Every structure is written in structure tokens, then in C-alpha cells.
Amino acid sequence: MSLEAILTQLLMGLTVGVNLVLVATGLTLVFGMMGVINFAHSALFMLGAYVALMVSSHLGSFWLGLAVAPPAIALLGAAVERWLLRPLRARHPLSHLLPLLLTFGLSLFFEGSAKVLWGADIVSLDKPALLGGALALGRVTFPTYWLFALVAAAVLAVGVWLVVERTSLGLSIRAATQDPMMAAVLGVNTQRLNTVVFALGSGLAAAAGVILGAMTSLSPQMGAGIVLDAFIAIVIGGLGSFTGAIVGSLLLGQVQSFGVALLPAFHTPLVFLVMAVVLVLRPSGLFGGAERR
Amino acid sequence: MTRWPAMVIGVALALAPLGVGRLYSAYYLNLLTWILIFALFAAGLDLALGFGGLVSFGHAGFFGIGAYGAALALRHVAFSLWTALAVGIVAAALLAVVVGYFAVHSRGVYMAMLTFAFAQLLYEVAIKWVAVTGGSDGLPGVGRPRVGWGALALDLSDKRHMYWLVLAFVALGFALARRIVVSPFGQALIALRESEERARAIGIDVTRHRRVALVFSGALAGLAGGLFAIYQNFVSPELLFFALSGEVVVIALLGGMGTLYGSLVGAVIAIGLREILSTYTDNWLVVLGALYVACVMCFPQGLTRLLARTA
Numbered sequence: 237m238s239l240e241a242i243l244t245q246l247l248m249g250l251t252v253g254v255n256l257v258l259v260a261t262g263l264t265l266v267f268g269m270m271g272v273i274n275f276a277h278s279a280l281f282m283l284g285a286y287v288a289l290m291v292s293s294h295l296g297s298f299w300l301g302l303a304v305a306p307p308a309i310a311l312l313g314a315a316v317e318r319w320l321l322r323p324l325r326a327r328h329p330l331s332h333l334l335p336l337l338l339t340f341g342l343s344l345f346f347e348g349s350a351k352v353l354w355g356a357d358i359v360s361l362d363k364p365a366l367l368g369g370a371l372a373l374g375r376v377t378f379p380t381y382w383l384f385a386l387v388a389a390a391v392l393a394v395g396v397w398l399v400v401e402r403t404s405l406g407l408s409i410r411a412a413t414q415d416p417m418m419a420a421v422l423g424v425n426t427q428r429l430n431t432v433v434f435a436l437g438s439g440l441a442a443a444a445g446v447i448l449g450a451m452t453s454l455s456p457q458m459g460a461g462i463v464l465d466a467f468i469a470i471v472i473g474g475l476g477s478f479t480g481a482i483v484g485s486l487l488l489g490q491v492q493s494f495g496v497a498l499l500p501a502f503h504t505p506l507v508f509l510v511m512a513v514v515l516v517l518r519p520s521g522l523f524g525g526a527e528r529r
Numbered sequence: 530m531t532r533w534p535a536m537v538i539g540v541a542l543a544l545a546p547l548g549v550g551r552l553y554s555a556y557y558l559n560l561l562t563w564i565l566i567f568a569l570f571a572a573g574l575d576l577a578l579g580f581g582g583l584v585s586f587g588h589a590g591f592f593g594i595g596a597y598g599a600a601l602a603l604r605h606v607a608f609s610l611w612t613a614l615a616v617g618i619v620a621a622a623l624l625a626v627v628v629g630y631f632a633v634h635s636r637g638v639y640m641a642m643l644t645f646a647f648a649q650l651l652y653e654v655a656i657k658w659v660a661v662t663g664g665s666d667g668l669p670g671v672g673r674p675r676v677g678w679g680a681l682a683l684d685l686s687d688k689r690h691m692y693w694l695v696l697a698f699v700a701l702g703f704a705l706a707r708r709i710v711v712s713p714f715g716q717a718l719i720a721l722r723e724s725e726e727r728a729r730a731i732g733i734d735v736t737r738h739r740r741v742a743l744v745f746s747g748a749l750a751g752l753a754g755g756l757f758a759i760y761q762n763f764v765s766p767e768l769l770f771f772a773l774s775g776e777v778v779v780i781a782l783l784g785g786m787g788t789l790y791g792s793l794v795g796a797v798i799a800i801g802l803r804e805i806l807s808t809y810t811d812n813w814l815v816v817l818g819a820l821y822v823a824c825v826m827c828f829p830q831g832l833t834r835l836l837a838r839t840a
Contacts, residue, residue: 273638323826327829328829332638333778333782334825337779337824337825338825341819342818342822343818344814344815344817344821345819348815348817471639471642475638502657505653505657508649508650508653511646512631512650515635515643515646521639
């Protein structure tokens, strides 16, 4: 590979990786705090893209769509947590499988709803003319929209990182991830925090849905692939670990980008192989501490 | 379940083909065949999940390798039902040995992800190794072999005969699973599901028990896969896909984990309802999803326990 080709692959891997961070954050924080693997995450990602499509086709602005979809889906996420997951957890605090089944059912419901509302066909979300074409960065040319996707997702990811690491809300989140019972005893309202974190994760997934949706295309199943990747990323990084989600996502972005370029036929098995090797060597992932729960 | 209801259900199932053409069309018998195979698949999972506490999210791997094993054996080894099913079961059991070797040390969600990774690897192999597996197009079957001798022979291209064969194997599978559960081995398994520490303290070899449980579980799933390959006369990578792993977990959960026969109830609801809904409305996914949610919120112990309580 030439230097230019390597740089291009690096940039592409980074674009994918940073967007994976957005999807993975919700998954890992929700797991860390509630012990729930959220199967509906892919549906929230997808719904974000469709809400943006609806807004932008009615109001004629991609930017409005990008601004409206994440908060709308965050509200939906908050409702799911408040009215379904919370009562279920109150009744069956020890079950891992019931929330799994609940979110599995929700993902079918949302996917079915998308088919009813917007049809099963592939549609495209038009990106603004401003972001068309390609940009030359030194000797590497890169599609402008990809650069936008990289920067927008990076800004959001850094924002989330600042919230988690530097604010009192983030302190509560980290405390509740380590030990929900102790955090509650020390005065953290963990019930409300769960809702907030679920909403935050849903909104971030929706933002990634809009950004990546405009890059590729929209369909009711569009979330399955990326959320599977995000899943693998957080398993590699260590479930429940925010740092792990970031490292795992960025690593997976590169594995995929270079995997596609160097081993086109084997890049998908490669991803699973990386995960299996990490899990065999470190059963709790790279940044997973002693297993909780 | 007491003995009587089981026998009544068994007799009713055995007589079901007689109603075809009179009470209902062959479509429903076909659907029932499908449901039975998936009930066996879910019972296999239940052995690992409900009794062994092994959270597998890759059971499609065992089912799919059983199906591919049977299909390939019919094609390349011998045109015989027994060879085909034996190859399917052995392939699935061997896979369970390998997966068990790596996976039993991890717990909960991590184990789910590791089993998931193995199944997904096989899915990729099935798609990429086109020369053997036919790639994403799948592998058309070479027809269904005859079973038995003379007047007692089953012609498996006849839907009713296929159904009876499946029913016999599913009954055998359930009986075997039941036998395992009530055996000292099964009781030890339940003990370590309830408390690993206590089980270890009284001298149960936790790792070995988990591995053996996974092999039994995988073998049953492999049998179900082999039956499915012969029933459909076609195998495709979908049989290894993670959506199928999810579906079988749903079936086991809906029916009630740790009951075995709950798998039958779960399969009737999940598969029967999906098929019937999809013939009536295009929006069946919405209804099915809402139904799953309602089931979790209202009958979280599984439907069989709800029935047991009201009875």
C-alpha cells in the first residue's frame, strides 16, 4: 500500500470508529448501570435517521433534521426506560434475560412501525449541497461528507466524554456504573439517572443514525450492522466501560477499514476473530474490571 | 407437568395428520412440523440456559451446523436419514466441545457474546466457502430419503410421514432431555445454577458439568437442525444467523425457562403466531413486537408457569 492509500484507510477507519463511539456509548453505559443489553438500540439508530428524513423533507433542511432527531429519540428512550424497563426491574431485579427479551420485542415493534410509516424500501436522506464533492487534504482526497461525519461525531463524542469525566452528572454516572447500590446510598438518584443515561444513549444513537444514514441509505434494518459492530466494540473494550467503548470502537473502525482494503473476502470473520481472541485472553474485555453482577 | 396432560398432548399431536384435508389444510401440518422442530431446538437451549445457567446467544451455530452436516452427508456420504442425522448431531456436539472449552469460563453476558462470536464465524464460513456450502444462496437438498422397511416405510416427501418422523424424534429428544434433567448429573447442574459456590463446596466439578451440559444441549440443537434440513430440503446461512439464536432464546423464555415442555408452548406462540399473523396483515412485525413486550411485562415467568398457577 502506498502512503496515500494508508492515510485514506486510516481516515475512513477513524470516521467509522468515531461514529461507532456514538452508538457504543449508549450500549455500554446502559449495560454498566442497568445490566441491560439493549437490543432496541439498532431501532433507535434507525428511527433517528427516519425522523431526520421526515423533518428534512417537510422543512427542506438537513440541519433541522439533524437538530431535531436526537432529542426526539432521546425522549422516546426516556419513555422506554421510565415506563417499561423501570417497572420490570423493580419486579425482577436479578433477571438479565427479561430486559433482553423486552428490548428484543421493542426492536421488532420499532422496525415494524418504520415499515408501516415509511415503507420497507431503501430511501436516501439528501445531504446538503455544501457537503457534496471531495476535499484535498495534502496528497489525500477525501469525500467532504465523510470529513463532516468524522468531525461532527468527534465533537459529539468529545462532548460526551467531557460530561462523563468532568461534570457532577458524569461523576454520578461513573459511581452508579461501579456500584449502583453504594451510589444510591450516597444520595445519587439512580432511578432518575437510569432514565437520563438511557435517553442520552438513545439520542447519541439517533445522531449517528442521521450522520451515517445520509452517508449511505435508510431502511428499516439499517441499524443491525452498525449496532452489531458497536456491540463487538464494547465487548472488546469491556462491557460497561466508557473508555473501553471508545478504544474498542476506534480499534474496530481501523480493523474494518484495513480489513476491507487488505482482506476483502475475510474482513467480517476478522472482526469476530479479534473479538474471540480478546475474550479468550481477557474474558472481561480490555478495560473490563472484575465482572460485576 | 403431570403424566396425563403430556400423554393427551402426545396423542393429539400423533393424530394431527389425520385431520388434514378434513379439518384444516396441509399448510397447518407443515407449520406444526416447523413448530415441533423449533420446540426441540429450544428444549436443547433450555438444557443449557434454564438448567445449566449457561447464557448462550449462539445456539443457531449448533442448529445450523447440524443442518449443514445432515445436508452434506445426504449429498456426499450416503442417501440415508440415519447417516444424515448422525453426522448432524456429531458435528453439533463437536462444535459444543470446542465452544465449551473456551466459553464456560466466562459468565453471563460475556459467555453470550463468545457463543455469539462462534456462531457468527460459522455464518461467515457458510457464506464464504461457496464450493462446499453454496455460499449465501444456500444448498438445495437432494431429496428426502425413504425410512424403514416394506409396508412400514415412511415416504418423507409425504407431508404427513415427514410430520410423524419429526414428531417421533422430537418426542425422543424431549424424553432424553427429561432423562438428563432428572439424572444425578442434571440435579448437579441445577445445584450449580442455583449457587456455583455451594455446588463447588460439595464437590461438583463446575467446569466439567457446564461443558457436558453444553455438549448435550448442542447435540439436541444439532438433531433439530438435521431434521429441519431434511424437512425443508434446503439449507442456507440464515440457519446460522444470530437472529435465529435470538429467536430460540425468545421461544425458551416465552414458554418458561427450566421447564423443557415450556419450549413447546413458546414455539407454538412465537412461530405459530408469526406465521398466522403474517398471512393476515403486513404489519405483523408491529403486532409480534408489541406482544413480546406485553408477555415480558405481564407474564415474566413464562406462560407455562402462569398456566400452572391458575390450574
